[in-house]
Amino acid sequence: MRHHDESAAIRASLSGSSNATGLQGVLALPDFRWLWLGQIFSQLADKFYIVLMVFLIAQTWVKGTPEANPALAEAASAIRLDLPETRAQMITLLATGIYVANTIPAMLLGTVAGVWADRWPKRGVMVASNGLRALLVLLAPLCLVEGPEWLGLSWGYWGLVLMTFFESVLTQFFAPAEQAALPQLVPSDQLLAANSLYQATSMAATIVGFALGDPILRLLDLGLQRIGISGGEFLLLPLCYGLAAVAISRIRWQEPPRAPSRTTVWQEIGEGLQVLRERPRVFSAMVQLVLLYSLLAALYVLAISLAAAIPGLGPTQFGTLLAMSGLGLAIGALAVAQLGQGLNRRHLAATGLGTIGWSLVLLGQLRGNLVFTLLLCGVLGVGSALLAIPAQTTIQEETPEELRGKVFGLQNNLINVALSLPLVLAGAVVSRYGLLPVLWGLAAIALVAALLERPWKRW
Template sequence: MRHCEAGKPTWRRRSEQLSGSAASTPDTSRRGLQAVIRLDGFRRLWLGQIFSQLADKFYIVLMVFLIAQYWVSSDPASSGPLADVASAIRMDIETRAERITLLATGIYVANTVPAILLGMLAGVWADRWPKRRVMVASNAMRALLVLFAPFCLVPGPLFLGLSWGYWALLVMTFFESVLTQFFAPAEQAAIPLLVPRELLLAANSLYQATSMAATIVGFALGEPILRLLNGAFLQLGLAGGEFLLLPFCYGLAAVSLSTIQMHEAPRETGDVGILEEVREGLQVLVKRPTVRRAMRNLVLLYSLLAAMYVLAISLAGSIYSLGPTGFGSLLAMSGLGMAIGAVVTAQVGHRISRHHLGATGLATITFALVMLGQLQGRLLITLLLCTILGVGAALVAIPAQTTLQEDTPERERGRVFGLQNNLINIALSLPLVLAGTLVSSVGLEPVLLLLAAMALLAAVLERPWKRC
């Protein structure tokens, strides 16, 4: 192993001693996915993650499904209020798909705002409260919250030309996202309590692969599953079968998480205020360069990925056999690459130092972006390069997340992971707006080269020529 173990901080040694469930795990000599799945507590946490992340994706699909079914007519003449809104933001809504997109944008905004505003504050409370209780409560409350969705279809008054039910869905989405902000940092902070340090890289690799799989499965199969449930219940003479999917998934996540046995060090808050704890969380970045570098790499990575969501449309448009609407194929190949990179990292990543993995991933992303700019229009090469880009993304994300878990003191993990959620959601939002504008102004290739230069600079800042 080459992890620069010498001079391990005293707080980390004490933290490892306090994490009874992890420290007492037998046979940590074995590495990789099989070893980490054998950990009972982590396995239950992983199952909770699967159901929770699937529910998050199904939630977005259900909202778009309801918008399409109940609030968007196929008659363009009926979209008067929407036309006013679209004109204000310079958006064309001539087709039904464009009108659905406009209303779905409101759902996306309601889902994103809490992540930007509340992430670190929620992380403070995740530090104060028992992690298992936070995870169980947040999933159970989301299961109850989504049960109100059918009531939003009840006819009622109009506000700004739209049914009250649509605005109620926006409010429900906002509070669903608020609860997610409590779950996410508690979940990340629980991993080091359940997994020995030797297996953290494998655990995060499995989480990364699962997250990508949940994204692909959730968005690809969400609508067919909803229609299947709706049709099955209609055959029984019942309506609303599609509304059972979300409470079922969130409920299973809560049940799985409630069975975890987790040993946490007692937390004394004393008279320390929330803002003071937020400041202490920020101080972790100042005092610990490894945490700061890991956070920087994660923010940069998600900025690059968000930009690629937009650029994929132009890339697909340059391929005659694909076309702009085939951009999903490019994103799917990137997801496949991330899953492959996660499995490889889990199996062999423990033999390589964290910053070497990160630098390799950033260099891989740089290569993929440069070649994508140079070789536009070639289907197979573009698909291969998107896969390579995904592999590089996994090599950056997994070591960085593992470093955050290893080098952040246990009592401050929640607020640091809350800050991570803040920064990543900002990093996801800004490129979505800027990338399309830049492509319109200067073209696709210069934008890809600009992103490649950013990745290359980050790779150099990792100082891969140093052993530690």
């Protein structure tokens, strides 16, 4: 009995003694604060990484007009593409290689990485993945050294592509370990608030990382050049990944040792799939997340057409609409953190799907109006938060602790597929049938899914 009391006292000291709820309560947990801080730096680093790659491509491999880049013309010819007409198109062409290298591990390795995240200590996996990414990105300056060419481009460009591939591989181990650790650090009655805070900071990191990444890189470069140090732009990524590793290493939670696994990786993947078959709530939440990310991915493509219909905006400013939906998602996440604990999750999901559906309908009806389009994008983001956060919390609560890495690895695989396919299909469908029918079709899917939740019933 005394041993039990001492263990309870230790857990209380590690978790914090505040009885507060919502954001205040979850932020009172010391171990969660370190994990959250690690998430912020890791998320920022992921976004800064893409910005740095585009920055290096623009500064090193795309200079001046297309006619001034014969090597790029050779590369475009080698893969049977027309030579881009503008510098921006040339940058986009080379950046596509970076995007592909970043996406392939996300689509193929998530489930396998989730199995290993269950076999290894999760804190160690998170610290190691961030530490290795910090070391990996230190190789970026070497890619600017002149050397042999392949397909009309120097070896350095292909070196960046390969570095991006391995950086994405390490990310696949970090993500399921982080998601599986969260329920271990947060009491079940505060898990919804913790997921809400995670979602809000993820959106904030996306907006800050993409919006401020380029100015920050340039400031670092110019600032350090004034004191005689070149290459200042290369310091940002190892700093962010390094700070993420340091923050997570401060977590005092100790996982119980695991016995060596006697099953194969594929058998353990099957165990993760078995969770979906045996636990309908987990399966339903996973379907909701896949549906949500499919709708959001389609919106990324449709935003170009929506922006093109607005006289004061234009197609190149579609990012403004996406930023507004991200802001709405962050606001919705904070609202769920403060108010969502006592609400029925199926009602929240139905409300979120209904909000998304009607927002898509109204976006089609009011397209061309800047104020209403921005407002509806924000409302759509709020609806996304009402759907995503309860679904993620349900998966964390209902999945057995020893299987969480496998299930979250599978979730990451499905979500990455859900993000990729609509990006390919939506543009072709819009060009064939027009924007309005596509918006109505997506709205119908969301509204039917809302009705399937049977929000009129009490659960």
